[in-house]
Amino acid sequence: xxxxxxxxxxxxxxxxxxxxxxxxxxxxxxxxxxxxxxxxxxxxxxxxxxxxxxxxxxxxxxxxxxxxxxxxxxxxxxxxxxxxxxxxxxxxxxxxxxxxxxxxxxxxxxxxxxxxxxxxxxxxxxxxxxxxxxxxxxxxxxxxxxxxxxxxxxxxxxxxxxxxxxxxxxxxxxxxxxxxxxxxxxxxxxxxxxxxxxxxxxxxxxxxxxxxxxxxxxxxxxxxxxxxxxxxxxxxxxxxxxxxxxxxxxxxxxxxxxxxxxxxxxxxxxxxxxxxxxxxxxxxxxxxxxxxxxxxxxxxxxxxxxxxxxxxxxxxxxxxxxxxxxxxxxxxxxxxxxxxxxxxxxxxxxxxxxxxxxxxxxxxxxxxxxxxxxxxxxxxxxxxxxxxxxxxxxxxxxxxxxxxxxxxxxxxxxxxxxxxxxxxxxxxxxxxxxxxxxxxxxxxxxxxxxxxxxxxxxxxxxxxxxxxxxxxxxxxxxxxxxxxxxxxxxxxxxxxxxxxxxxxxxxxxxxxxxxxxxxxxxxxxxxxxxxxxxxxxxxxxxxxxxxxxxxxxxxxxxxxxxxxxxxxxxxxxxxxxxxxxxxxxxxxxxxxxxxxxxxxxxxxxxxxxxxx
Amino acid sequence: xxxxxxxxxxxxxxxxxxxxxxxxxxxxxxxxxxxxxxxxxxxxxxxxxxxxxxxxxxxxxxxxxxxxxxxxxxxxxxxxxxxxxxxxxxxxxxxxxxxxxxxxxxxxxxxxxxxxxxxxxxxxxxxxxxxxxxxxxxxxxxxxxxxxxxxxxxxxxxxxxxxxxxxxxxxxxxxxxxxxxxxxxxxxxxxxxxxxxx
Numbered sequence: 001x002x003x004x005x006x007x008x009x010x011x012x013x014x015x016x017x018x019x020x021x022x023x024x025x026x027x028x029x030x031x032x033x034x035x036x037x038x039x040x041x042x043x044x045x046x047x048x049x050x051x052x053x054x055x056x057x058x059x060x061x062x063x064x065x066x067x068x069x070x071x072x073x074x075x076x077x078x079x080x081x082x083x084x085x086x087x088x089x090x091x092x093x094x095x096x097x098x099x100x101x102x103x104x105x106x107x108x109x110x111x112x113x114x115x116x117x118x119x120x121x122x123x124x125x126x127x128x129x130x131x132x133x134x135x136x137x138x139x140x141x142x143x144x145x146x147x148x149x150x151x152x153x154x155x156x157x158x159x160x161x162x163x164x165x166x167x168x169x170x171x172x173x174x175x176x177x178x179x180x181x182x183x184x185x186x187x188x189x190x191x192x193x194x195x196x197x198x199x200x201x202x203x204x205x206x207x208x209x210x211x212x213x214x215x216x217x218x219x220x221x222x223x224x225x226x227x228x229x230x231x232x233x234x235x236x237x238x239x240x241x242x243x244x245x246x247x248x249x250x251x252x253x254x255x256x257x258x259x260x261x262x263x264x265x266x267x268x269x270x271x272x273x274x275x276x277x278x279x280x281x282x283x284x285x286x287x288x289x290x291x292x293x294x295x296x297x298x299x300x301x302x303x304x305x306x307x308x309x310x311x312x313x314x315x316x317x318x319x320x321x322x323x324x325x326x327x328x329x330x331x332x333x334x335x336x337x338x339x340x341x342x343x344x345x346x347x348x349x350x351x352x353x354x355x356x357x358x359x360x361x362x363x364x365x366x367x368x369x370x371x372x373x374x375x376x377x378x379x380x381x382x383x384x385x386x387x388x389x390x391x392x393x394x395x396x397x398x399x400x401x402x403x404x405x406x407x408x409x410x411x412x413x414x415x416x417x418x419x420x421x422x423x424x425x426x427x428x429x430x431x432x433x434x435x436x437x438x439x440x441x442x443x444x445x446x447x448x449x450x451x452x453x454x455x456x457x458x459x460x461x462x463x464x465x466x467x468x469x470x471x472x473x474x475x476x477x478x479x480x481x482x483x484x485x486x487x488x489x490x491x492x493x494x495x496x497x498x499x500x501x502x503x504x505x506x507x508x509x510x511x512x513x514x515x516x517x518x519x520x521x522x523x524x525x526x527x528x529x530x531x532x533x534x535x536x537x538x539x540x541x542x543x544x545x546x547x548x549x550x551x552x553x554x555x556x557x558x559x560x561x562x563x564x565x566x567x568x569x570x571x572x573x574x575x576x577x578x579x580x581x582x583x584x585x586x587x588x589x590x591x592x593x594x595x596x597x598x599x600x601x602x603x604x605x606x607x608x609x610x611x612x
Numbered sequence: 613x614x615x616x617x618x619x620x621x622x623x624x625x626x627x628x629x630x631x632x633x634x635x636x637x638x639x640x641x642x643x644x645x646x647x648x649x650x651x652x653x654x655x656x657x658x659x660x661x662x663x664x665x666x667x668x669x670x671x672x673x674x675x676x677x678x679x680x681x682x683x684x685x686x687x688x689x690x691x692x693x694x695x696x697x698x699x700x701x702x703x704x705x706x707x708x709x710x711x712x713x714x715x716x717x718x719x720x721x722x723x724x725x726x727x728x729x730x731x732x733x734x735x736x737x738x739x740x741x742x743x744x745x746x747x748x749x750x751x752x753x754x755x756x757x758x759x760x761x762x763x764x765x766x767x768x769x770x771x772x773x774x775x776x777x778x779x780x781x782x783x784x785x786x787x788x789x790x791x792x793x794x795x796x797x798x799x800x801x802x803x804x805x806x807x808x809x810x
Binding site for chain 1: 692694731733734736743746747748749750752753756757759760762763764765766767768769770771775777779782783785787788790795797799800801802803804805806807808
């Protein structure tokens, strides 16, 4: 049985909340429990009672809080001995990583034939004569494939080469009918780019606030056929995928920490998706990464002659292929770095070999050594004309890229007052639909009440759109997208209603608890197709906030003071801090949340003075 | 043809012939004709003696075969080209001999000075007009741009899905007709490849 994370278990046991939604995408964004409409849940180790005679000065720590504190302490201490050893090793050795990413371009047809591109269609139904290298067939470059390729290169700040050419890379494999792959080895279409990673992208702490990784080049190339291996050394081939356009992005070896490498792959996937260049991610197999790892001693000056792309003095590198997830990238780099360090410390020598990684293993495995190194015999492809890209095309694409994720996060944090973490969660949900919805809600709010500053409104609405709505659950709701958020920013709860609800809350016309209740009702109404407004629900159920009258405050305060004579004496003796305890007791006593803390404190203070 | 040439034409002719003779001299390896002096060159005499023979492209049959290609290297090359290995030593010796003469030819060609000359990839129209014709600009991609829409406040372009791609004449042929071995499963038809040792 799969291991269930304790947080999920806890939420189920204490809150009756089952996990919903795409958990893989929302690793960072932790949703709190849904508030059930009916009964209250008791989270403390003691049942709070109406009269607080039994409660002493010490408050009970809720069990959930206790578990969380313990987990936090454990994390802060680290894993003890192992981390100390690791940091010593890393002090003397420097890791260098270079990454090659292959991503499938988002096009209607293939790269050199007019067959259509497909994802999961019936096998061998989109194959042109050239795709299976029929004698006499010729390649015809499909110009439309340039659009996503150029967008990817522009998003990565590359220099577009006006003229680029295709070359043949020869090797034999059953998934390569022609015996060679058409790529751009000598003259790629884009060079000298860079990508900036920030601390909120998940780079290593040692890399500081931001790090800029250079991109050596981006080239277009063909994909190979899909192989389905069966027992008995039989392989089924589907040639739909042969000839699909890929781009290969080669970074400079300027990455020095495994988490930065993972952050880079993640960010490139995000960027390529944002400019519509590559819309399939690592999980669907549309993006693959090969990693080159080497280590060198920090202190001694390097005498090695290994260099790549202008970065000199590197150790011998090994290449790790077949990395199919972000975690695999990080784990494989760490395992390979540790292996190389232990080999070198024991006096050995690193071979320039190709290694593989399987998820769940502890060390990379050798796939082929230097003797098995393939000689690709690169040669220019004589059948294909050079690709000459017009300046008007480049200019148009550059100006219509749209707002990229980094800029979007800046807008969300500066104009809308969100934290970087919340902004990142917002843009990653519902394929951009959630952030559209959020901005719609803010617009509606400002339409109702235009004097409030946008940052304050943004913060409030952000909390509701991200956390409160994220926690909604209902039997009628569909698993994948319970809120039915579209990429346009529509939702099952109309933006106008949420804005109105939040505004009522902000004006203190309803309490927080009421607001959550109304939200659930709006959700239910939306799912069942009923038309409801926030105002309508509040009016119908009489949920407007009625503040306590002075007489009610007095009564409540007297009740509390009578029950806590000892505390009153302590306050009179000089312990002013204990007033807060009494205020807390008042708030707890009134279960509707109608007690205002400041007013309560005044009343308590006044009554205590009477006792003097 | 008139035998009379004016002094100006004669001196320019002399200059041209001198330049030609210098270049012929530098490419001759075996024998050199007598050095040309500053006199009128007898063109017929010049053309009657060959300064180069195609025989230079073949290795000397009397000289022993050189050891630059070892049998190991031969086998490596054959494996790279997916060609069968020689079945006997006699066959191997034949292959090595052929390879040796081919290499001699290539070495001869490589003696030409190509400093600063870009290798020819294929014969194409490299004039300005020609390059302009193959330049891909906005006009060429008009249809593709029409199939996109701008989405959201971020104004990001997105390719619209759901268009039927007209692949007539491209995809409608018997793809599996050339399969050595094929199989039809619930999902569809596949080519079959066996990777075990024969």
